Amino acid sequence: MKIKVPFSPPDITGEEISRVVEILRSGWITTGEKTRELERQLASWCQTNRAVCLNSGTAALELTLRLLEIGPGDEVITTPYTYTATAAAILHTGATPIFVDLAPGSMEMDPGQVEAAINSRTKAILPVDLAGIPCHYPAWIALAKGYNGDFSPRGKIQEALGRIAVIADAAHSFGGAREGVPSGSLADFSCFSFHAVKNLTTGEGGAVTWRSLPQVEDDWIYQRFQLLSLHGQNRTALEKSTGGWEYDILLPGYKCNMTDLAAAIGLGQLARFEEMQRRRMQRIDWYDQAFAGTPIEPLSHHGEGIQSSGHLYMVWIPGDEKRRNQVMETLKERGIMANVHYKPLPLLTAYRALGYKMERYPRAYERYQNEITLPLYSQLSGQQVAYCASALRELIPF
Helix, strand or coil: CCCCECCCCCCCCHHHHHHHHHHHHHCCCCCCHHHHHHHHHHHHHHCCCCEEEECCHHHHHHHHHHHCCCCCCCEEEECCCCCHHHHHHHHHCCCEEEECCECCCCCCECHHHHHHHCCCCEEEEECECHHHCCCCHHHHHHHHHHCCCCCCCCHHHHHHHCCCEEEEECCCCCCCEECCEECCCCCCEEEEECCCCCCCCCCCCEEEEECCECCECHHHHHHHHHHHHECCECCCHHHHHHHCCCCCECCCCCECECCHHHHHHHHHHHHHHHHHHHHHHHHHHHHHHHHCCCCCEECCCEECCEECCCCCEEEECCCCHHHHHHHHHHHHHCCECCECCCCCHHHCHHHHHCCCCHHHCHHHHHHHHCEEEECCCCCCCHHHHHHHHHHHHHHCCC
16 A cells, blocks of 8 residues: 655644744734744753844854854865755855865764864864764864964954864754753854754744853854844844834844744744654654664664754665665655755755865765665654655665
8 A cells, every 4th residue: 555655744733833823913923022032942952041043044054154254265164965055154155165075984074084174264164963963073173172273263253262163064953962962052153954844843944052152242142143134233123113213234234033933833843842852763763673684774863972863864775876766766656755865065066166076075975875865753653654664675675
């Protein structure tokens, strides 16, 4: 019997719907008190003093780079095995993404190659928490601290850091942790996505958290994010509506604030988040059991000191890219909407045009060519998991 299994529909219940209806009836739907409440709750989850909500994870990355005053002439080291948003945010600032291949047997960057890529132009290292597994940030921070070459800080925050910044692309890892430290407090800055397919969604949205610096007040960083995200305006629309119209523009900023409508969805999601995560991890265990003893190699969401958010269920099958694509087409015919995470950036037209060549990153290509991402979400039924696993097992002889 054919079963339809979508890839990753959002888990939306009456909890979120009632909160959105409340906002629609309130007379205030853009950035306001609900957004501020979501920021407070996110900071609490991440064990940070502050968080700032924005309209996407991409905006979170770009505004963090701009907060650090990274721009033309600067370099940011990151992985080619990621979605374009990671590198595009760097390019938007005028800085240059420096791609580093994966480490052997790992989905993280090769530390030796990262160290070799660091020079006086390097202003940040940007690891990616692929599939929801937080990267080993203590190692990346130690590497940044250990750089003994010339480092010319740009602006107040880099001066306070006194070293290359470590920024987490934590788009997948909200709810994850490493050695008991939650995603959001592992790196100097952590950038989350709350896109529709994420573990916690606001429809579209994102957030930034950061580790406090003794020399820079958290409130100053927060206000700087506010200026950058709302045209550089020194008073919000809510403040103007309740306290007079007068305002100033302190810098030519951007427009990427979160609305209270989006925040209401996020608050509803946070109210159910622990249960959604429990169900997600349970389904990962079901898949793992189904593939035990087969040639199908799942990405492990379990490891010493690692608490994955369980965002994606990635597997590798025997064979090459052609074989993988054939398998995916058959899965689609059976109603299973699988995916691939990710097509390495040097394979894409925009990055080839910038001079990036895939042959420089052989390990990234090796991991891409036979990867399949199976459906995974909190409402996925046991029957659907069994159907997906059985279909893939039938296609991979052993």
